[in-house]
Amino acid sequence: MLKNRNIIFAIIILILIIFLILPIKYPLIIKSKGKLLPYKTWTLAKGTDGRLITSLNDNLTGINDGFTVTQFERGDAVQFKLKTEVISKDFISKGDTIGYVISNIIEKDIEKLKGELETAKASLNIQTSSEKESVIDAEKSKLVFAEKELEEQTKVFDRKKLLFERQLISQQEYEADEAKFELAKINVNIAKERLRTVQSGAKKEEINFAASQISALENEIRILQKRYESNNIVTPIGGNVNKTFSSDTLLVINDTSKNVILIPVKWSDINKIQVNQSVIISSAEVDEVINGKIISIGNNVKTANNFQYVLVTVISEDRMKQLKSGLYVDCKIECGSETALDILSDFLKPIFK
Numbered sequence: 001m002l003k004n005r006n007i008i009f010a011i012i013i014l015i016l017i018i019f020l021i022l023p024i025k026y027p028l029i030i031k032s033k034g035k036l037l038p039y040k041t042w043t044l045a046k047g048t049d050g051r052l053i054t055s056l057n058d059n060l061t062g063i064n065d066g067f068t069v070t071q072f073e074r075g076d077a078v079q080f081k082l083k084t085e086v087i088s089k090d091f092i093s094k095g096d097t098i099g100y101v102i103s104n105i106i107e108k109d110i111e112k113l114k115g116e117l118e119t120a121k122a123s124l125n126i127q128t129s130s131e132k133e134s135v136i137d138a139e140k141s142k143l144v145f146a147e148k149e150l151e152e153q154t155k156v157f158d159r160k161k162l163l164f165e166r167q168l169i170s171q172q173e174y175e176a177d178e179a180k181f182e183l184a185k186i187n188v189n190i191a192k193e194r195l196r197t198v199q200s201g202a203k204k205e206e207i208n209f210a211a212s213q214i215s216a217l218e219n220e221i222r223i224l225q226k227r228y229e230s231n232n233i234v235t236p237i238g239g240n241v242n243k244t245f246s247s248d249t250l251l252v253i254n255d256t257s258k259n260v261i262l263i264p265v266k267w268s269d270i271n272k273i274q275v276n277q278s279v280i281i282s283s284a285e286v287d288e289v290i291n292g293k294i295i296s297i298g299n300n301v302k303t304a305n306n307f308q309y310v311l312v313t314v315i316s317e318d319r320m321k322q323l324k325s326g327l328y329v330d331c332k333i334e335c336g337s338e339t340a341l342d343i344l345s346d347f348l349k350p351i352f353k
Contacts, residue, residue, distance in 0.1 A: 030272060034263035034281065034314070034331040036323060038254035040065070042237050044098070045249045052101065056236055059260040060295060060315060066236060082250065092253055094238040101232070112183070117217040119190045123197055123210060136198050143191040150184040157181035254325055259316045261292060263331050264309035267301055272335045279314045280332040281323075288323050292316030294333070 037059040045053045056066035082099040086092060157177050164174040239255035261281055265273055279292045298311040314331070323329065 028272065028335040030265060030269050030333040030335055032263050032265055032331050032333070033328050034261040036281075036320075036325050036327045036329055037260040037262065038239065038256045038325045039258040039260060039315075040237050040239070040255040042235055042239070042253045042255075043249060044233060044251040046247075052233070054233070059262075060258075060313065062313075090241060092235055092238060092241055094236065095234060096238075097232050097234050098251065099233040112186075113217055113221045115183070115186075116190075117214065117221065119194070120210060120214045120217060123194050136195070139191065139195040139198050143188070143195050146184070146188045146191040150188050153177075153181045153184040256320070256325060259290070259292075259318075259320060259325070261314040261316065261329065261331065263312045263314060263333070264302075264304075264307075265312050265333070267308040267310060270297070270310050273297055273312060273333065274335075277336075278334045279316075280334070281314075281316060281329050283323060283327060283329045286322035288321055290316045290318035290320060290323065292318075 039058075039060060041057045041059065043055050043057075045055075047053050054066070055064055057063075058065045083097060086096055086098050092098065157180070160169060160174055160177040163169045164171070235253055237253060237255045239253045239257075242252040242254055244250075244252055261279070263279070273294065275294050275297065277294045279294060280289060281292055282289045292314040293316075294312055295315050296313045298313075301308055301310055303309075312333075
């Protein structure tokens with residue numbers, strides 16, 4: 001009986017030895033949990049000081065691709081409005097305007113410059129006009145009208161100033177009347193200058209100077225218009241709208257045209273990992289499988305709960321139906337193949353350390 005046992009034991013040992021030395025290759029798969037992320041994420045947020053901040057994060061490279069801060073002038077009554085017809089959609093296209101920043105100071109400056117431009121053009125026309133007497137009479141009438149307008153605006157502004165000091169009207173109403181008062185003063189000065197110009201006549205140098213003033217005003221208006229339009233918030237990527245309920249984060253857009261998976265791989269397995277290896281991504285909660293490939297392997301070893309790991313970045317171009325960004329998923333990294341002897345060696349290494 002004992003002899004039979006020894007024979008059976010010897011046969012088993014022989015089979016195991018043969019099994020180990022045979023050059024049969026077995027698939028080498030490393031399993032780990034990973035986190036699904038969108039390809040890129042664009043965030044619109046509000047700073048504690050009222051500034052608007054946008055950031056564009058590339059989850060594939062781990063780099064912030066763009067960062068802007070919209071700074072407003074002190075004392076400017078600024079309004080920001082989101083376009084509800086755009087953000088109410090589930091998907092936003094690249095280049096869509098999602099909101100407007102309205103600056104009272106810039107609007108006021110643009111209107112003021114436009115008025116000065118019209119006056120400068122009219123003045124140049126007068127300087128080059130041959131119908132002098134009728135032009136002088138017309139300018140005198142305009143001066144009288146401007147002075148009457150200033151007189152009326154002065155009375156209104158004085159009353160509003162008193163009410164504002166007593167806190168009986170809002171600052172916005174006070175500033176509106178102040179702007180009208182200042183504009184009336186400017187109009188009187190312009191009317192006086194135009195009358196002086198037509199009465200004295202214009203030399204060639206004066207005409208050239210007036211033309212250069214017109215050009216300078218037009219350039220200033222273009223600069224302010226560009227600055228005003230740059231305050232419009234335009235998304236640099238297309239993607240799904242991620243509605244947030246935060247008082248600071250106004251909007252998040254996720255570009256899911258591709259998907260990024262961050263996978264922690266044990267430090268002891270990292271030598272088996274290579275760029276371009278295939279990865280199978282799935283979840284027990286949903287019936288969906290997507291495929292990806294390794295794009296990069298981290299250079300830093302991290303530790304969590306006595307577990308040393310390296311982050312491996314995977315990209316998948318498969319369109320997801322049930323899987324969603326933010327999920328933790330099951331990942332199988334296909335690392336080629338190994339023999340039974342290699343498998344046994346990997347198993348025994350931790351034991352005999």
